[in-house]
Amino acid sequence: MEVPSFSSLEFNQNRSLQEQLQQYLTEWICSGRLVSGTRLPASRRLALELGISRNTVTTVLEQLRSEGFLESMPGKGVFVSAVLPKDIKGLPQVRWTKKIPLPALSDFGEALNQTPLSEHSQILPFTPGMPDLAAFPKKTWLQIQRRHQDRIPLMGYQGGQGYTPLRESLSEYLRLSRGVRCTPEQIIITQGAQQAISLCAQILLNEGDPVLVENPGYIGARKAFQARRSELIPCPLGANGIDVDLICNDKIKNAHKAKLMYITPSHQYPLGGILTAAQRLKLLDWASTKNTWLIEDDYDSEFHFYHKPIASLQGMAEQTPVIYMGSFSKTLFPALRLGYLVVPEALAKVFIKAKSFMGGESPLLTQAVVADFINEGHFVRHLRRMRLLYQDKWQHLNTLLSDELSENVKPIAQSAGMHLAIEIPYVNDSKLKEAFNLKGYGSSALSSYFLDKPSKSGLVLGFANTTMAQREEGIRVLKSLIKPVK
Amino acid sequence: MEVPSFSSLEFNQNRSLQEQLQQYLTEWICSGRLVSGTRLPASRRLALELGISRNTVTTVLEQLRSEGFLESMPGKGVFVSAVLPKDIKGLPQVRWTKKIPLPALSDFGEALNQTPLSEHSQILPFTPGMPDLAAFPKKTWLQIQRRHQDRIPLMGYQGGQGYTPLRESLSEYLRLSRGVRCTPEQIIITQGAQQAISLCAQILLNEGDPVLVENPGYIGARKAFQARRSELIPCPLGANGIDVDLICNDKIKNAHKAKLMYITPSHQYPLGGILTAAQRLKLLDWASTKNTWLIEDDYDSEFHFYHKPIASLQGMAEQTPVIYMGSFSKTLFPALRLGYLVVPEALAKVFIKAKSFMGGESPLLTQAVVADFINEGHFVRHLRRMRLLYQDKWQHLNTLLSDELSENVKPIAQSAGMHLAIEIPYVNDSKLKEAFNLKGYGSSALSSYFLDKPSKSGLVLGFANTTMAQREEGIRVLKSLIKPVK
Numbered sequence: 010m011e012v013p014s015f016s017s018l019e020f021n022q023n024r025s026l027q028e029q030l031q032q033y034l035t036e037w038i039c040s041g042r043l044v045s046g047t048r049l050p051a052s053r054r055l056a057l058e059l060g061i062s063r064n065t066v067t068t069v070l071e072q073l074r075s076e077g078f079l080e081s082m083p084g085k086g087v088f089v090s091a092v093l094p095k096d097i098k099g100l101p102q103v104r105w106t107k108k109i110p111l112p113a114l115s116d117f118g119e120a121l122n123q124t125p126l127s128e129h130s131q132i133l134p135f136t137p138g139m140p141d142l143a144a145f146p147k148k149t150w151l152q153i154q155r156r157h158q159d160r161i162p163l164m165g166y167q168g169g170q171g172y173t174p175l176r177e178s179l180s181e182y183l184r185l186s187r188g189v190r191c192t193p194e195q196i197i198i199t200q201g202a203q204q205a206i207s208l209c210a211q212i213l214l215n216e217g218d219p220v221l222v223e224n225p226g227y228i229g230a231r232k233a234f235q236a237r238r239s240e241l242i243p244c245p246l247g248a249n250g251i252d253v254d255l256i257c258n259d260k261i262k263n264a265h266k267a268k269l270m271y272i273t274p275s276h277q278y279p280l281g282g283i284l285t286a287a288q289r290l291k292l293l294d295w296a297s298t299k300n301t302w303l304i305e306d307d308y309d310s311e312f313h314f315y316h317k318p319i320a321s322l323q324g325m326a327e328q329t330p331v332i333y334m335g336s337f338s339k340t341l342f343p344a345l346r347l348g349y350l351v352v353p354e355a356l357a358k359v360f361i362k363a364k365s366f367m368g369g370e371s372p373l374l375t376q377a378v379v380a381d382f383i384n385e386g387h388f389v390r391h392l393r394r395m396r397l398l399y400q401d402k403w404q405h406l407n408t409l410l411s412d413e414l415s416e417n418v419k420p421i422a423q424s425a426g427m428h429l430a431i432e433i434p435y436v437n438d439s440k441l442k443e444a445f446n447l448k449g450y451g452s453s454a455l456s457s458y459f460l461d462k463p464s465k466s467g468l469v470l471g472f473a474n475t476t477m478a479q480r481e482e483g484i485r486v487l488k489s490l491i492k493p494v495k
Numbered sequence: 496m497e498v499p500s501f502s503s504l505e506f507n508q509n510r511s512l513q514e515q516l517q518q519y520l521t522e523w524i525c526s527g528r529l530v531s532g533t534r535l536p537a538s539r540r541l542a543l544e545l546g547i548s549r550n551t552v553t554t555v556l557e558q559l560r561s562e563g564f565l566e567s568m569p570g571k572g573v574f575v576s577a578v579l580p581k582d583i584k585g586l587p588q589v590r591w592t593k594k595i596p597l598p599a600l601s602d603f604g605e606a607l608n609q610t611p612l613s614e615h616s617q618i619l620p621f622t623p624g625m626p627d628l629a630a631f632p633k634k635t636w637l638q639i640q641r642r643h644q645d646r647i648p649l650m651g652y653q654g655g656q657g658y659t660p661l662r663e664s665l666s667e668y669l670r671l672s673r674g675v676r677c678t679p680e681q682i683i684i685t686q687g688a689q690q691a692i693s694l695c696a697q698i699l700l701n702e703g704d705p706v707l708v709e710n711p712g713y714i715g716a717r718k719a720f721q722a723r724r725s726e727l728i729p730c731p732l733g734a735n736g737i738d739v740d741l742i743c744n745d746k747i748k749n750a751h752k753a754k755l756m757y758i759t760p761s762h763q764y765p766l767g768g769i770l771t772a773a774q775r776l777k778l779l780d781w782a783s784t785k786n787t788w789l790i791e792d793d794y795d796s797e798f799h800f801y802h803k804p805i806a807s808l809q810g811m812a813e814q815t816p817v818i819y820m821g822s823f824s825k826t827l828f829p830a831l832r833l834g835y836l837v838v839p840e841a842l843a844k845v846f847i848k849a850k851s852f853m854g855g856e857s858p859l860l861t862q863a864v865v866a867d868f869i870n871e872g873h874f875v876r877h878l879r880r881m882r883l884l885y886q887d888k889w890q891h892l893n894t895l896l897s898d899e900l901s902e903n904v905k906p907i908a909q910s911a912g913m914h915l916a917i918e919i920p921y922v923n924d925s926k927l928k929e930a931f932n933l934k935g936y937g938s939s940a941l942s943s944y945f946l947d948k949p950s951k952s953g954l955v956l957g958f959a960n961t962t963m964a965q966r967e968e969g970i971r972v973l974k975s976l977i978k979p980v981k
Binding site (some may be wrong): 024028029032036037039040076077078088090109111112114115116117121122124126127131132139143144145147151158161162163164165166177185186188190201204207211212213215216218222232233236242268283285286287288290297300301302319320325326328329330342343344345346351355356358359361362363365366367368369370371372373374375389396401465480 | 576
């Protein structure tokens with residue numbers, strides 16, 4: 010057998026010659042470039058040819074021999090092992106030099122394969138859901154972090170439910186500020202809101218179970234339910250969010266069959282609207298009669314300008330069929346990847362178990378920092394500051410819109426918090442969004458939040474992370490892009 | 496209607512009187528303590544009774560009115576709203592003062608409910624899987640972190656696949672040191688190894704699909720498959736890890752039906768063993784013939800003392816039906832919660848989509864720090880240092896075992912890396928583990944790694960995170976606990 014020229018091998022400085030030589034030889038053997046039975050040059054000659062020490066060469070040859078790639082025959086030399094091709098007939102030519110077709114995916118995988126890959130939210134002016142990152146009290150945050158960063162126990166594990174001091178301070182915060190009835194034992198710390206919803210889907214839904222969702226509504230939630238192959242039942246909105254009367258009066262087909270309902274009662278996403286206490290009680294009553302789980306996503310309850318949000322649905326009675334959820338992505342910052350669930354006591358363990366299967370616990374250092382941030386009052390102070398800041402930005406945006414775009418655009422005032430939904434009748438909002446994006450601005454198309462035929466077109470503009478200049482310039486750009494149809 | 500005494504309300508200093516009063520009144524109304532039609536005292540009187548300003552009282556009453564809890568009748572006063580109880584008959588008495596039975600869980604949730612809650616790994620001497628946390632180069636780590644911690648883009652989102660520079664440095668590391676064939680586009684950053692396996696289960700398995708697993712083997716993987724309600728097919732081990740011949744010669748019932756196989760070929764968990772190149776090729780051949788996915792968990796490949804691990808199964812041909820996975824929990828530290836998958840190019844998108852449904856992306860700052868840690872050579876240096884350190888600890892532990900426990904204990908040398916599996920014949924290892932735990936030491940029972948009747952009893956001792964004194968004291972304690980049966 011002819012041996013390929015070893016002198017063509019190139020070595021770099023970044024790692025050991027030994028590793029590199031071993032990798033080259035393994036590759037040559039696996040790819041069939043060095044077929045079995047080939048005799049290798051003697052180690053001395055090989056070392057000369059490669060320009061490396063003989064010691065390195067013999068170490069590598071010994072390693073490859075111990076792995077079964079090479080075999081040495083006393084007095085004859087070192088050969089590429091004969092065992093490989095004997096066991097797996099014709100292997101190098103037929104199979105391992107070309108691509109093998111891959112096995113099939115699961116039905117879920119196949120279905121997913123057909124859906125478009127959603128772009129991630131770039132941090133652009135007007136990208137919805139982005140808080141004012143520059144206004145985050147980084148200094149305080151880092152001070153707290155310094156206290157914890159050398160604590161060795163925070164490098165290990167502490168259990169899937171979440172860091173105990175964080176669950177303690179969070180439960181107090183939720184009790185006081187959101188009227189949630191909870192003990193630290195009912196809280197599950199999650200990887201953001203998305204894992205929270207996904208856990209609910211796994212634990213509460215069988216494949217194919219019907220789920221009631223707001224329409225328009227939050228896309229992330231729908232995706233988590235679709236991953237469970239749920240049948241989504243869209244429910245239109247009334248004046249204050251989801252239309253409770255339609256549901257309770259049985260005006261929505263199959264609503265009574267829903268195993269679960271996902272709602273944003275404190276601030277409907279994306280159009281705003283706060284369910285009144287009467288509507289909440291009605292909904293609770295309906296859910297308990299129909300045996301339906303309610304997932305209460307307390308989205309954006311922190312940033313209301315009109316009224317303070319009312320207390321959570323979850324807390325309206327001693328035990329409700331409500332799973333309460335929230336996240337720190339908007340109140341602190343998105344990259345934290347921390348969210349939380351408040352589940353009925355009886356369900357805490359099953360949620361912890363499911364979480365341990367899906368992804369385990371959240372980083373402890375981050376949890377410790379957030380716990381102190383809440384405990385020491387920074388969280389509430391930060392929220393208060395942001396509420397005022399966002400209100401100023403919102404008023405400015407409103408002024409701009411009414412000055413520049415009042416003819417074509419109708420802001421949906423109650424949507425305000427960190428974003429403003431604006432209605433732009435008769436516009437292809439997906440195209441408008443793309444055009445706006447090409448100019449360097451984020452937004453979402455209002456139509457994209459609808460499950461069926463959209464009844465509104467327009468944009469969702471996140472204003473929390475915009476500067477005054479960006480708002481002014483952005484609205485000018487938007488004006489130039491909207492071509493009035495009438 | 497009689498009005499309860501408001502003077503019993505207690506206010507604390509920690510948050511605004513307004514919030515507290517609002518919460519009290521809402522609770523009283525919801526709980527039926529203040530039934531509808533009740534007339535509230537005039538705001539001036541209420542303020543006096545409560546000892547707070549009238550302004551605060553009127554603000555709260557106005558808020559509750561706007562939420563529909565109260566209604567004002569001109570000239571008559573403010574009343575608890577009549578709308579609530581009319582719509583929801585008899586609500587306060589019947590439903591909302593007691594617990595409502597909860598709706599059912601999913602079949603998965605019910606099944607999970609029946610399983611025991613596994614304890615989390617406490618950081619004790621000998622807890623398996625725990626690296627030497629005190630030896631971690633924290634200073635270097637924090638230096639890198641300081642460079643990144645003020646970067647605002649790292650507070651937002653960057654996409655579910657993972658931070659690009661991390662995928663770049665990781666792909667280079669995996670190519671060079673593990674022979675993995677990959678580009679950054681094939682890498683998916685996950686929340687530890689557990690999410691990696693869970694994603695594979697979702698994307699590659701339908702509910703109930705058979706899965707081949709090593710026996711004894713890694714419990715976390717089995718749990719992820721069981722969450723998908725997979726039928727687990729146990730495969731015994733041979734001298735070098737999973738018994739490839741048994742599989743390929745059709746000696747394992749239903750093995751040919753397996754949709755997926757989970758293996759730790761570089762260092763079988765928990766007993767050690769490295770599949771030879773010939774066995775690997777044979778397995779690849781079998782998998783491609785049977786259309787079976789292989790999940791290659793490259794567990795602990797970094798800490799071999801006998802031989803260097805051979806290159807990955809994934810990299811043995813241009814395209815293999817292999818999903819390669821690893822994590823930074825052992826090479827850096829567990830609380831990082833970072834793992835990775837290398838998937839065939841054609842599958843990258845479906846994995847990114849599934850991940851975005853299950854929990855979204857991993858914290859960006861952490862990813863940025865790990866990227867630089869690898870890029871600047873700290874990672875490889877750290878691994879080299881740990882390899883030497885762990886080898887010393889292992890040798891010390893071996894000496895102790897042969898000096899103190901040679902009669903009852905047989906160390907399984909090839910298991911060594913960060914743990915040592917020791918066989919202790921005729922012992923109830925679960926009880927031994929518990930007794931050892933009561934003395935303040937971690938360990939796992941060897942029998943717990945078996946799917947069916949255990950063929951071995953003993954303990955798995957993680958020695959990486961032990962000091963010399965802990966090893967000495969620990970083995971003395973262990974000796975006192977093992978009661979020879981013979």
